Amino acid sequence: xxxxxxxxxxxxxxxxxxxxxxxxxxxxxxxxxxxxxxxxxxxxxxxxxxxxxxxxxxxxxxxxxxxxxxxxxxxxxxxxxxxxxxxxxxxxxxxxxxxxxxxxxxxxxxxxxxxxxxxxxxxxxxxxxxxxxxxxxxxxxxxxxxxxxxxxxxxxxxxxxxxxxxxxxxxxxxxxxxxxxxxxxxxxxxxxxxxxxxxxxxxxxxxxxxxxxxxxxxxxxxxxxxxxxxxxxxxxxxxxxxxxxxxxxxxxxxxxxxxxxxxxxxxxxxxxxxxxxxxxxxx
Numbered sequence: 001x002x003x004x005x006x007x008x009x010x011x012x013x014x015x016x017x018x019x020x021x022x023x024x025x026x027x028x029x030x031x032x033x034x035x036x037x038x039x040x041x042x043x044x045x046x047x048x049x050x051x052x053x054x055x056x057x058x059x060x061x062x063x064x065x066x067x068x069x070x071x072x073x074x075x076x077x078x079x080x081x082x083x084x085x086x087x088x089x090x091x092x093x094x095x096x097x098x099x100x101x102x103x104x105x106x107x108x109x110x111x112x113x114x115x116x117x118x119x120x121x122x123x124x125x126x127x128x129x130x131x132x133x134x135x136x137x138x139x140x141x142x143x144x145x146x147x148x149x150x151x152x153x154x155x156x157x158x159x160x161x162x163x164x165x166x167x168x169x170x171x172x173x174x175x176x177x178x179x180x181x182x183x184x185x186x187x188x189x190x191x192x193x194x195x196x197x198x199x200x201x202x203x204x205x206x207x208x209x210x211x212x213x214x215x216x217x218x219x220x221x222x223x224x225x226x227x228x229x230x231x232x233x234x235x236x237x238x239x240x241x242x243x244x245x246x247x248x249x250x251x252x253x254x255x256x257x258x259x260x261x262x263x264x265x266x267x268x269x270x271x272x273x274x275x276x277x278x279x280x281x282x283x
Contacts, residue, residue, distance in 0.1 A: 004032035005194075005202070008046055009056035011037045011227035012154055013236040014077055014243035015186075020220035022209035030205035031198070037227060039134065040186065041106040053191050054202060059184040059259055060110040063272040066279045068192060070199055071259075073282050075188035075206040078247035078255050083172015083183045084111035085157060086118075087142055087165040088149045094122040094169055100148035102127050105135040110185050111153050113266045114171035120269060121178075122169070139163045153185075155231060155239050181258040182247060196283040203282070210249050256280060 007023075009015040021027050023035050038046065044061040046052050050068050062071060086102070097119070104112050107130065119127055131147055138150035143163045151171075152160060160167065172183040190202045213220050217240075221233075228236050247255045259280060267274040 002031065004034040005053040006034045006036070006051075007054040008036040008038050008043050008052045010040055010043070010186075012243075013224045013228050013231070013239040014248075015056055016224045016227050017213050017217075017220050017240045017244055018075055018206070018210050018248060020209070020223045021212035022205050024223070026212060026219075027205050027208045030208070031201060040109065041132075041134075044106065044108050047189060050191070053194060055189050056186055057189055058106070058109045058111075059187045059262060060113045060266070060272065061108045062187060062189075062259075062279070063263060063267070063275055064108075065189060066275070069189035070192050070282055071280050072188040072190055072199075072203050072206060073251045073255075074203055074249055075210065076184075076248065076251070077186040077243045078182045078184045078251070078258055079243060079245050080176060080182050081172065082157070082185070082242045083170055083175060084114060084151055084153045085160065085170055086115065086149055086151055086168040087139065087156075087160050088168045089142060089145065089165060091166045092168055094119075095124055097123050097127050097149055097168070098125045099128040101129040101131055103131045103133045103138045103141050103147040103150040105133070105138065105151065105153055107132060109153075110262070111151055111171065113262060113271055114175055114183070115151050116269065116271055117265055118169060118171050118174045122174070139165060155235050157242075158235050158238055175262075179258075179261055181261055182254060184255070184258045184262050185243070187259075199283045207249055210244070213244070 023033050043055050044057050047055045047057045047065040141147045142150040266272045
């Protein structure tokens, strides 16, 4: 009997929604899973250390892990109107960030790459200091004056007003206006050492799990809310609606173009190593 695949993904509603059916043995003929929950900054590090068979990671970390991991053509988070936001205590303009301290959830995150590409175009002289904080600490830090601005992700799109904060800029909006492409956020990767047959089985199980979640959304509801860190159910539904879409079922032409576009631009800015020509190809 084959050992379960070790998989790590976040407790966020989009991931628990996507993987609920597979994690609960409901996907026919799929490999068994041994699930670990971890925030994206942790899973990025896990991928760099090669610690799990399957991982949810930031697209931004791919240049460091694609020697050992293959990008799955499904299961991830891309979309439109779902990018990270830069928040401040007072309304302002992009130029006001010049020389200021900005809290970010990770320097190896897609959000950070999008922010750096935006800042290079919109903040003359650039921002000052970058401070890495867990994403749930960023809005309180901005509200309390510990940092000048914060880069937020996930459900913060729906809740930042509760902290009395203002949206300075939308990184996804900037990306879409300048490229016309969807916003690449989170990817699913699997170890190349699993071999082509098992990699295809992982991709097939992921696609089936996504479709089963769409076919019966109520089946995953308890699992989603159990791990959603006391998130309001309506916010969890908004989160799923935004981040689980056609690109989750299949990256497709525009999905791959978005990933290549992000990493090519980031490499040109010296933010990530350049990708090899076949780095994103699946088996």
